[in-house]
Amino acid sequence: MKKTAWLLALILLVGTVLTACGGGDSKNSGGNGDGKKPExxxxxxxxxxxxxxxxxxxxxxxxxxxxxxxxxxxxxxxxxxxxxxxxxxxxxxxxxxxxxxxxxxxxxxxxxxxxxxxxxxxGAVLAVRKDAGISSVKDLVGKTVAIPTRGSTNEISLRLLLQQEGLKVTTDKSGVEIIARAPADTLVAMRQKEVDATLIPEPWGTQMEKEGIGQILVDWDKIPPNNGxxxxxxxxxxxxxxxxxxxxxxxxxxxxxxxxxxxxxxxxxxxxxxxxxxxxxxxxxxxxxxxxxxxxxxxxxxxxxxxxxxxxxxxxxxxxxxxxxxxxxxxxxxxxxxxxxxxxxxxxx
CATH class of the missing domain: 3.40.190.10 (Periplasmic binding protein-like II)
Incomplete structure (x- = not known):
């Protein structure tokens, strides 16, 4: 009987240790692969x-x-x-x-x-500064255009838009220069005439339009690919x-x-x-x-x-x-x- 009781106690102890080791962080939804709902x-x-x-x-x-x-x-x-x-x-x-x-x-x-x-x-638009002398996409040559971040969906759309017009991305005046600015910073840069245009998600284009500092040159349903x-x-x-x-x-x-x-x-x-x-x-x-x-x-x-x-x-x-x-x-x-x-x-x- 003593031997049986000792074995039962050992089994319970091992089970408790294994449970403690396998518990993981219940707050992390990555979980333990057990499918339990995360906190x-x-x-x-x-x-x-x-x-x-x-x-x-x-x-x-x-x-x-x-x-x-x-x-x-x-x-x-x-x-x-x-x-x-x-x-x-x-x-x-x-x-x-x-x-x-x-x-x-x-x-x-x-x-x-x-x-x-x-x-x-x-939901992204090409907005241009009102006094930048831009009335068409081709007028972006020699201009600086802001996008939210490098490699963003907005930059990809901008590059496609420029390709459609036969324009190149460059770092000099022979093409279009692209710079990365957070949307809020782009709004300030447009006010201070540091950038000429931006391909930006809403509501930033609308806000520039409402403030009178910019106008939407290419609306969302003309932005590539697939016209918005x-x-x-x-x-x-x-x-x-x-x-x-x-x-x-x-x-x-x-x-x-x-x-x-x-x-x-x-x-x-x-x-x-x-x-x-x-x-x-x-x-x-x-x-x-x-x-x-x-x-x-x-x-x-x-x-x-x-x-x-x-x-x-x-x-x-x-x-x-x-x-x-x-x-x-x-x-x-x-x-x-x-x-x-x-x-x-x-x-x-």
Missing amino acids: TVRVGIFKNVTHAAGYVALENKYFEKYWGEGVKVEVTAFDNGSDFSIALATDQIDLGFVGPGPSTNQYLKSKNFKVISGSNNG NYPLTILVAGDKFLKDHRDMAKGAIQANIDAINFIKSNPDKSYDLINNQLKKLSGKGLDNELIKAALSRLNLTPDVSKEAIEEMAKVSIDAGFIKNVKKEELDLSKFLDLSLLDEVKKEKK
Whole structure:
């Protein structure tokens, strides 16, 4: 009997030690591969109205609706897609909203996250300073044009726009000089006549127009590729999160779709919701009329064009943002995983 009791005690002790060693950090949604619901999900997003669906999903608590009220949504705001994509690739966030340009660049390096849904097509404009003497895209020769960050979706669109007009990107007056400035800094630079034009996401172009310092030369529905019908905001998720929490990833897609439908059905109610998030993320909001004007330049949709993303990736290869990959060898088949989106759509029918 004593020997049996000793063996039982030993088994219980070993079981306790193994449980303690295997517990991990329950707050990290990466989890232990056991599929248990995390306490916290880390969501990344930009400080642009082009991320309107994400804002409304946060304000209306659509993520909590599909994830459960016990899950905390931890939001991190980013100024550019490069920082966002690095954060996703290094497990600092679990999922979020970003542009295809920098996320594609990072994916080809790390290959540990995927596009799971669209959120918005288009919404960037080419704004020019009113006194810069620019009345057509060809007038950009010898001028300085700002984009939010190197390799951004906006820079890719700008390069495509210049190619359409036969213009070259240079560092002298023989072509168009491209510089990287954060949108808020670009607004100041336009006021101080340090830059001549910018290809920038909304609401910044509208704000320049409202202030009278600039005018929109090429509207969102003429910006390449596909005349504005290209993914500007997509929903991406880390492979770790997708493996451990597939149903929660589907919930994020549904939250995004619900937010898109809400904005389309209730535009007037959406302005305050979007503004609330802008205040939280950037410290200051916008006039609702400015948000209204910016929303009119968005095509909110969960659909994603693989062809448009591939076209933009090839521009990145030509520009040197994507290295060690030839255009003819480009393979993004594993970057886009729209199976979850398809499942969500089927379940809604």
